[in-house]
Amino acid sequence: MRWLVPLLILGVLTVGVAAQDEPVLVGVALDRPRAFVGEQLIYTVTAFTDASREIVLMQPEFNGFWHGEVRSFQGSETRNGKQYEAAIFQISLYPLRDGLLTIERPRVQFIDDGSGQSVIVAGESLTVEAAPVPPAPDNFGGLVGAVIPQLTVEPTTIRLGEAVRVTLRLSGSANLEASPAPELVLPQSWRLYADAGETDVTFDGALATQEVTLRWTAIPDEAGTVQVGVAPFTIFDPRTGFVDIEAPAVRVDVLAAADGSIRRDTGALVPSEALPLVDDVPPLSYPAWLLWIVGPALAVSALAIPFARLEFEAWRRRRRARRAFQQFRAGLRRASDANRIEALGGLVRRYLTDIEMRDVSANSAAAAVLTELEGFAYAPEPHAVLSRAVDRAYGFVKAVEERRNAVAR
Numbered sequence: 001m002r003w004l005v006p007l008l009i010l011g012v013l014t015v016g017v018a019a020q021d022e023p024v025l026v027g028v029a030l031d032r033p034r035a036f037v038g039e040q041l042i043y044t045v046t047a048f049t050d051a052s053r054e055i056v057l058m059q060p061e062f063n064g065f066w067h068g069e070v071r072s073f074q075g076s077e078t079r080n081g082k083q084y085e086a087a088i089f090q091i092s093l094y095p096l097r098d099g100l101l102t103i104e105r106p107r108v109q110f111i112d113d114g115s116g117q118s119v120i121v122a123g124e125s126l127t128v129e130a131a132p133v134p135p136a137p138d139n140f141g142g143l144v145g146a147v148i149p150q151l152t153v154e155p156t157t158i159r160l161g162e163a164v165r166v167t168l169r170l171s172g173s174a175n176l177e178a179s180p181a182p183e184l185v186l187p188q189s190w191r192l193y194a195d196a197g198e199t200d201v202t203f204d205g206a207l208a209t210q211e212v213t214l215r216w217t218a219i220p221d222e223a224g225t226v227q228v229g230v231a232p233f234t235i236f237d238p239r240t241g242f243v244d245i246e247a248p249a250v251r252v253d254v255l256a257a258a259d260g261s262i263r264r265d266t267g268a269l270v271p272s273e274a275l276p277l278v279d280d281v282p283p284l285s286y287p288a289w290l291l292w293i294v295g296p297a298l299a300v301s302a303l304a305i306p307f308a309r310l311e312f313e314a315w316r317r318r319r320r321a322r323r324a325f326q327q328f329r330a331g332l333r334r335a336s337d338a339n340r341i342e343a344l345g346g347l348v349r350r351y352l353t354d355i356e357m358r359d360v361s362a363n364s365a366a367a368a369v370l371t372e373l374e375g376f377a378y379a380p381e382p383h384a385v386l387s388r389a390v391d392r393a394y395g396f397v398k399a400v401e402e403r404r405n406a407v408a409r
Contacts, residue, residue, distance in 0.1 A: 024049045024110045025084065028123035030103075036131050036238055038144035040173045040208060041093040043067075045123060047108045048077065048084035054111040055087040058120075060104035064130075066178050068092040068208065092208040094144075094175045095130035102127050133236050140242065141182075143235040145174035149182070149247035153228050156250065160257040161264055163219045163375050166228060168247070171211040174235060181214050183231040185249070189222035189263075193375055193388075219375045220254045223262035228252055264371075321355045325401050332394060344393045345373040351397055369396045 025048035035041050047055045057070065068091060075086040095101055105122040112118070133144060150169040158164055166184065170176050177199045186192055195215040202209050220226070229249030237243050256262045328351040332344070352366060372392055 023082075024053070024108075024119055024121055025079065026106070026108050026121045026123040028106060028126060030126055030128065033127070034129045034131065035095055036133055036144050036236070037095050037098050038133065038142060038175060038236075039094065039238055040145055040175065041095070041128065042208060043091045043093050043103065043126075045089045045106050045108065047087045047089075047110070047121075048079065049087075049110055050082060050084050052113045054113065056109040056111070057087075057089045058107040058109065059089075059091065060106050062091075062093060062103065064096055064101040065103075066094040066096055066175060068177070068210075071208075090208070093128075094178070095128060098130045098132040100127055101130055134241075136236065137234050137242060139232065139244075140234040140236065141179060143174040143176070143179050143233075144238065145172055145235070146237060147172040147174050147176070147235050147245055149230060149245060151228070151230055151247040151250060153250040153252055157253045157255065158220070159255045160220060160223050160261060161371065161374075163217050164228075164252060166216040166218050168214045168230060169211060170214075171209060173209060176210045176212040181212075182233050184216060185227075185229040185231050186218060187220075187222070187226050189220060190226070191219045191221065191372070191375065193217045193219075193372075217375050219371065220252075221264040223254045223256050225251060225253050321401070324351050324355055325397070327351075328397055329394075332390060344389055345370050348373065348393050348397060352400075355400070365396070369393070 027046040027048070029044045029046075031042040031044075045057060045059075047057070049055065057072075059070065071090045073088055075088055077084055077086050093103075103126045105125045107120055107122045110119045110121070148171050150171075152167045152169075154165050154167075156164075168182065168184070170182075184192065193216060195217060198213050200211045200213075202211070218228070227249040228251075230247045232244055232246045234242050234244050257264070328347055331347045331350075334340075348366070348370060369392065373389055
């Protein structure tokens with residue numbers, strides 16, 4: 001056995017041995033040596049072997065860079081008259097600061113499928129010259145590279161209180177995944193709930209294209225025609241300079257509700273102490289009614305019995321409310337475990353009914369919560385907003401319960 005000397009320029013054998021007739025090679029390359037801060041670079045590590053081996057990339061730290069996930073694929077190449085199987089690893093890099101940045105040597109482990117012996121080969125280190133972005137306008141968000149926006153709203157005709165699904169897709173070579181989302185432009189009479197987004201990266205030769213999909217659920221509280229759009233933002237294109245990016249707005253027609261109303265007053269969520277409840281009159285404490293029954297004043301029992309009856313009814317209401325709260329919590333757990341976001345509104349309604357809040361629609365706080373839960377259920381991916389919906393339902397009911405307990409004390 002002999003130390004293997006890789007044939008590729010600056011490839012260095014660091015650990016392990018391999019047979020002389022089974023060489024392995026490592027090559028490292030960048031698509032270019034210079035870039036602006038935030039501009040994409042494609043870093044490629046190619047591992048060659050002429051035998052059946054498992055190939056594992058041990059990538060460097062990439063200090064001074066934001067980096068994406070590794071993309072790998074197979075190929076073959078003839079080098080120095082010898083045929084090699086190649087494993088190619090590509091990573092998109094974005095400089096985070098200006099100046100000379102060094103990419104340390106990557107290491108590749110080759111594991112022989114038969115013997116299990118391994119060889120670790122290090123590739124060369126590379127240097128990138130990162131230039132600062134020129135002085136930028138105020139609405140520059142840090143994106144460097146090409147960006148194409150696409151905004152969709154579905155449906156575009158709804159009734160008051162119904163939900164629409166807003167989707168914004170951004171694609172391009174800029175580092176969209178690490179940048180803040182553009183601002184969605186909506187009338188103040190609309191409620192907006194962010195859903196889970198997703199990021200996809202595709203490679204086209206020496207270019208990695210990111211596609212970020214952002215989703216919202218929006219609910220109007222006033223009828224009329226509105227324009228749903230995205231606030232313009234500025235990017236820096238290394239070829240042309242600063243460019244303003246705009247997405248065409250989408251028209252949405254909001255018709256009157258089925259009952260003819262053109263405005264829905266959801267009201268702000270009021271503090272728990274302001275919630276109107278049925279039993280706002282502080283009842284007597286639990287032991288007090290016993291004193292009225294067994295107290296020494298038997299002579300005035302005719303007066304004591306009505307008070308005892310009132311206290312007993314108050315105690316029974318408190319017990320029913322506690323049971324309602326326990327049932328609500330149990331139902332909430334079941335709905336959460338089963339991903340049944342559509343059941344949350346019914347659980348809240350049942351709880352309010354059990355505590356004798358009969359006219360739920362007259363309570364602006366309750367109506368607002370039920371409307372929000374309905375909006376969560378309309379989300380394109382309800383499971384993605386399930387935890388927020390559960391927290392919203394539990395937070396409201398917990399506030400009601402705390403208010404009841406405070407009144408009882």
